[in-house]
Amino acid sequence: MTDRLRIALAQMNPHEGALRANAAKIRALRAEAAARGADLLVTPEFSIAGYPPEDLVLKPAFRAMCEAEIEALAAETADGGPGVIVGGPWKEGEKLYNAAFLLDGGRIVARRAKHELPNYGVFDDKRVFDAGPAPGPVAFRGVRLGLMICEDWWFPAVCETLVESGAELLIAINGSPFELDKGERRIDLAVARVVETGLPFVFLNQIGGQDELVFDGASFVLNADRALALRLPSFAETLAVTDWTREAGEWRCAPQPLAQPLGHxxxxxxxxxxxxxxxxxxxxxxxxxxxxxxxxxxxxxxxxxxxxxxxxxxxxxxxxxxxxxxxxxxxxxxxxxxxxxxxxxxxxxxxxxxxxxxxxxxxxxxxxxxxxxxxxxxxxxxxxxxxxxxxxxxxxxxxxxxxxxxxxxxxxxxxxxxxxxxxxxxxxxxxxxxxxxxxxxxxxxxxxxxxxxxxxxxxxxxxxxxxxxQKDQDTLPPYDVLDAILQGLVEEELSVEELVARGHERALVLRVWRMLDRAEYKRRQAPPGVKIGRRAFGRDRRYPITNGFTGLIA
Incomplete structure (x- = not known):
C-alpha cells in the first residue's frame, strides 16, 4: 500500500475523429508527466476521439481504430512510467459503451463504462451508447480509484456505489460543455458528492471547440474537507501535476494556486x-x-x-x-x-x-x-x-x-x-x-x-x-425589453401570463412570441454558432417548423 501519489491532470483539446493526432497528444502529455515525476496521467472523457462522437461511434472502422490506438498507448506503459486513464468506445457483445480505460504495465488494466447517460439539451448519449453497470473502484498501484465519466457524478448513486465498494479517491473525466456560470454549478454539485461520500474529488474536463459546443476546462480538485485544492484556468490547455498523501487513512491533495474564474x-x-x-x-x-x-x-x-x-x-x-x-x-x-x-x-x-x-x-x-x-x-x-x-x-x-x-x-x-x-x-x-x-x-x-x-x-x-x-427599433422593441422577454420565452419556457406578471405588456409578449414562432424555418437554415447560454438554437432548442400550437394565448 502506498501513501503518496502524483497525479497529472491533462486539460487537453482533442480534435474530433483525428485519432492518431489525439493519441500523439496523449503520448506527449504522458512524456511530460513522466518528466515531472507523475505516477498517473488522467485525460478527459473520450479523449482518444473527442467528445461528443455522435454517429462516428456507430462506424465499426472508427471503433476499431480507436481500439488500436488505445492498445498502442497501453503497450507503451510497459516502460514503467505513468499509468494513463484514457476515454473511448468499448464494444462488448451487442453493447456499446462510453468507457474509461486504465492503462498500466503494458496493458489495459481495467475498463469502466458510463452508467448515467445524458439525453437532454445538447446530449444524445442514449442514442449511440448503452448504459454500463454501476461501477466499482479500480486498483492502481495500491490505491482504489473511484473512476467515473461525466454524468455519473451529477447524481449521488454512482458515487455512493463507489464509496460503499471501497473507493478511496473519486476521479471524474468529463466532456462538459460550456454554459454561462456553469462552473459554479459544477463546484456546488462536487461539494455535495464530497459531503455524501467523505472522499476527495477530481473533476477533469476537456477544452476546445467542437462545432457549436465549446468546452471550457475549468478543472478542479476538492479535498475531503470540501476545500478547493486546485482550479485550472478556463479555455486553456494545461497539464497540472498534483501531489497526494494518505494521512490517517484519508487522501489529501496538496493545495496549489487557484485560477480565478472569469466574469460574465x-x-x-x-x-x-x-x-x-x-x-x-x-x-x-x-x-x-x-x-x-x-x-x-x-x-x-x-x-x-x-x-x-x-x-x-x-x-x-x-x-x-x-x-x-x-x-x-x-x-x-x-x-x-x-x-x-x-x-x-x-x-x-x-x-x-x-x-x-x-x-x-x-x-x-x-x-x-x-x-x-x-x-x-x-x-x-x-x-x-x-x-x-x-x-x-x-x-x-x-x-x-x-x-x-x-x-x-x-x-x-x-x-x-x-x-x-x-x-x-x-x-x-x-x-x-x-x-x-x-x-x-x-x-x-x-x-x-x-x-x-x-x-x-x-x-x-x-x-x-x-x-x-431605418432603425432596428422601427421593427423591434427596445433591446433591453426584447431580450428580457426572449430570455423568458427561450431560456425559461415561461408562459405569456408569467411574463405579464413580471411587468411586460401582454400585447408585446404575444407579438414577440409570434415572431419567435414564425422564424423557426430560418433558424433551421442558419449556420452553426457558439453555444453560450442554457438553450442555444439548434442543439438545445428544437421546435417544429410546421406548428399550429397557440397554447400560450390565454
Whole structure:
C-alpha cells in the first residue's frame, strides 16, 4: 500500500475523429508527466476521439481504430512510467459503451463504462451508447480509484456505489460543455458528492471547440474537507501535476494556486474566441471573411476573429448601398484600422440597379417594400460567398440571438456563412461584451492590445440601413425589453401570463412570441454558432417548423 501519489491532470483539446493526432497528444502529455515525476496521467472523457462522437461511434472502422490506438498507448506503459486513464468506445457483445480505460504495465488494466447517460439539451448519449453497470473502484498501484465519466457524478448513486465498494479517491473525466456560470454549478454539485461520500474529488474536463459546443476546462480538485485544492484556468490547455498523501487513512491533495474564474463578459468572449479558432483551424480554413457594416454586431465579430486567429487571417468587406450612411463608412474603416485587418470595399449599387431592371417587368407598379430590402441583403450574401469561394476564407456570419429569435434577418442574405460567433448572444450582451473588449485584452488574444471599435459603434442606434432613416427599433422593441422577454420565452419556457406578471405588456409578449414562432424555418437554415447560454438554437432548442400550437394565448 502506498501513501503518496502524483497525479497529472491533462486539460487537453482533442480534435474530433483525428485519432492518431489525439493519441500523439496523449503520448506527449504522458512524456511530460513522466518528466515531472507523475505516477498517473488522467485525460478527459473520450479523449482518444473527442467528445461528443455522435454517429462516428456507430462506424465499426472508427471503433476499431480507436481500439488500436488505445492498445498502442497501453503497450507503451510497459516502460514503467505513468499509468494513463484514457476515454473511448468499448464494444462488448451487442453493447456499446462510453468507457474509461486504465492503462498500466503494458496493458489495459481495467475498463469502466458510463452508467448515467445524458439525453437532454445538447446530449444524445442514449442514442449511440448503452448504459454500463454501476461501477466499482479500480486498483492502481495500491490505491482504489473511484473512476467515473461525466454524468455519473451529477447524481449521488454512482458515487455512493463507489464509496460503499471501497473507493478511496473519486476521479471524474468529463466532456462538459460550456454554459454561462456553469462552473459554479459544477463546484456546488462536487461539494455535495464530497459531503455524501467523505472522499476527495477530481473533476477533469476537456477544452476546445467542437462545432457549436465549446468546452471550457475549468478543472478542479476538492479535498475531503470540501476545500478547493486546485482550479485550472478556463479555455486553456494545461497539464497540472498534483501531489497526494494518505494521512490517517484519508487522501489529501496538496493545495496549489487557484485560477480565478472569469466574469460574465469575459466568459462570453473567451468562448467565442475558442469556438471560432477551433472551427477554423480544425477544418483547415486559411482565415475568415466577413461583411463589416459599421454596426456593432459585425464590429464585435471582427474583433473576435482577429483575437482568435490573428489580424492577418481576417478580411473585412464594406458593401455600401445608396442607403449606407457616412457614419457607417467611417466607423467600418476605423474598426478595420484598430484591428489591423484587411479592409476592402465593394459597392452594391450596380447590382441593385441590375435587379431593379431585371424584375421591373414582373413587379410593375408595385411600391418598394421588404422585397427590395432583402434583395440588398442577398446581394451582399452572394458577394461575400463569392470572395469565400475564390480565396478559401470561411464566411463569418454576424447576426445575434435577438435577431435570430425574432426573424430579423434575411435568409440567403445576412444569414449566409459557415459559422457565427454571436448566434447565442443577445443584443444586450453584444453591447456589454463590446464595451468589455474595448477595455480589456483576453490573455490568449492574437489581436490588438487596445480598443477594437470606436465608441460611436457602441452608442449609435442600431440600423440595417436597407432604406432611408431605418432603425432596428422601427421593427423591434427596445433591446433591453426584447431580450428580457426572449430570455423568458427561450431560456425559461415561461408562459405569456408569467411574463405579464413580471411587468411586460401582454400585447408585446404575444407579438414577440409570434415572431419567435414564425422564424423557426430560418433558424433551421442558419449556420452553426457558439453555444453560450442554457438553450442555444439548434442543439438545445428544437421546435417544429410546421406548428399550429397557440397554447400560450390565454
Amino acid at each position: 463578459e469575459a466568459q462570453i468572449y473567451a468562448a467565442m474566441m475558442l469556438g471560432l479558432r477551433d472551427y477554423v483551424e480544425k477544418n483547415g480554413f486559411p482565415g475568415i471573411v466577413l461583411g463589416l457594416s459599421g454596426g456593432i454586431d459585425s464590429a464585435l465579430s471582427a474583433a473576435v476573429a482577429a483575437d482568435a486567429l490573428g489580424p492577418e487571417r481576417v478580411r473585412a468587406v464594406m458593401l455600401p448601398s445608396p442607403y449606407t450612411s457616412a457614419e457607417s463608412l467611417e466607423d467600418a474603416a476605423a474598426c478595420a484600422r484598430l484591428l489591423g485587418i484587411r479592409y476592402d470595399t465593394v459597392p452594391i449599387g450596380p447590382a441593385m440597379e441590375a435587379f431593379h431592371g431585371m424584375l421591373a417587368p414582373l413587379f410593375g407598379n408595385r411600391p418598394p417594400d421588404i422585397t427590395e430590402e432583402n434583395i440588398q441583403s442577398r446581394i451582399r450574401g452572394v458577394t461575400l460567398m463569392a470572395l469565400s469561394n475564390k480565396f478559401g476564407e470561411m464566411l463569418l456570419t454576424t447576426g445575434n440571438k435577438s435577431e435570430m429569435s425574432t426573424g430579423y434577418a434575411t435568409i440567403y442574405g445576412d444569414m449566409c456563412g459557415g459559422y457565427s460567433v454571436l448566434k447565442d448572444v443577445y443584443k444586450t450582451d453584444v453591447f456589454a461584451v463590446s464595451r468589455w473588449r474595448n477595455a480589456h485584452v483576453p490573455p490568449d488574444a492574437r489581436g490588438p492590445a487596445g480598443p477594437v471599435m470606436p465608441e460611436r459603434v457602441i452608442t449609435k442606434p442600431p440600423s440595417a440601413e436597407l432604406k432611408p432613416g
